[in-house]
Amino acid sequence: MGQLSSESGVAVPTIKYYQREGLLHAGVLTSPTQASYDDSHVERLKLIRALIDIGALPVASAKNVIAAIDDPDLPLTWTFGVAQHAITQTVSPPAGSDGSGMVAVHSALDAAGIRVNDENPGLAIAAGVLDSYRQLGHDELAEIVGEYLRAALIVAEADLDAVASRAGRGGMAQTVVVGTVLGDALSAGLRRIAQEHVSNVRFPAPTDARPSPRFHPDSN
């Protein structure tokens, strides 16, 4: 286990914890106090760390998505569902919601010819944001939901292209989980880049206005 720790960069007590919690499969016992580990253990530890460190999943959620990867009978579509639930905070509609956000979401989906299960966690998230836009007097932001949906479909098609390029259910399921969990961060990062680009084109800052954007405090 010391060797597994040095190869994976994960501390021994943490490895033991993952084994106890069922995230990491056991090694092959070579003596009562020794077990042997192979590449599959190193790979799995990398996956666990990526889900927790980059994907910010709690250990319990990481356990659920790993169980979904390892379940040979789980249809791929449901693997998406498990991964989505793992990364999705439960969202309550903002106080005073009149349900118009959910109506607006369904109207955008109808316009795009999309039907999903009522339990899809994205419905409540999107409806909550649209409710907030209206409550804050920003209807102009609610009106661009169709463009956001168009972008989401491009991302989802690309996600499924990546899944389809893998051979075998295990690899495909892991692509579903990794792409779903880390892809939100990729989208958010690229959105910041695209915003700067588009806003520079449309609203060029006067070159003599301020010495540097660093002037502004960054709270992180």
Add this chain to the structure above:
Amino acid sequence: MGQLSSESGVAVPTIKYYQREGLLHAGVLTSPTQASYDDSHVERLKLIRALIDIGALPVASAKNVIAAIDDPDLPLTWTFGVAQHAITQTVSPPAGSDGSGMVAVHSALDAAGIRVNDENPGLAIAAGVLDSYRQLGHDELAEIVGEYLRAALIVAEADLDAVASRAGRGGMAQTVVVGTVLGDALSAGLRRIAQEHVSNVRFPAPTDARPSPRFHPDSN
């Protein structure tokens, strides 16, 4: 202040806290112990609650973005920067990164003709995700970064359409902040919907496989 509390749904001690922290402007003193508040206070309280409750901003970050809205001299492009920094976790590259993620990000941006400041917080986020994909043996996910970027540009153009539809710098700056902070959640929600839709089309689940996706534990 009791009336402001009942109109906004925010408790009096919380209102006092926001005033001390500089998120909410003072009322007009009508006597040594009485102040009068108007619609601008109710609106501001709604905005603060949306940033904190829906956008999950810490109070210090909410304070920064509100200062950016209220600063009449701040160019709109920099208002985006302030909002982006407020919602962006600092990201370290995964251990053992060889810098190939950042190379891949710049290569995707070059292909799209996009140039941004090195300080754009999206660069490190996107590079970290691409590093992780490669380390996990999921190059097929790194290869779809161009499609993610295409989607991000659609979202950014829509964001700027919304900003441009507002009259006056104050309203535009608030659209920047609200759209940037809450728009990530909208994108993430719609991505879950689009994934279910596209994966149902491409990988239909056998109808007799399992009784219901509810069978799988949802850890949230």
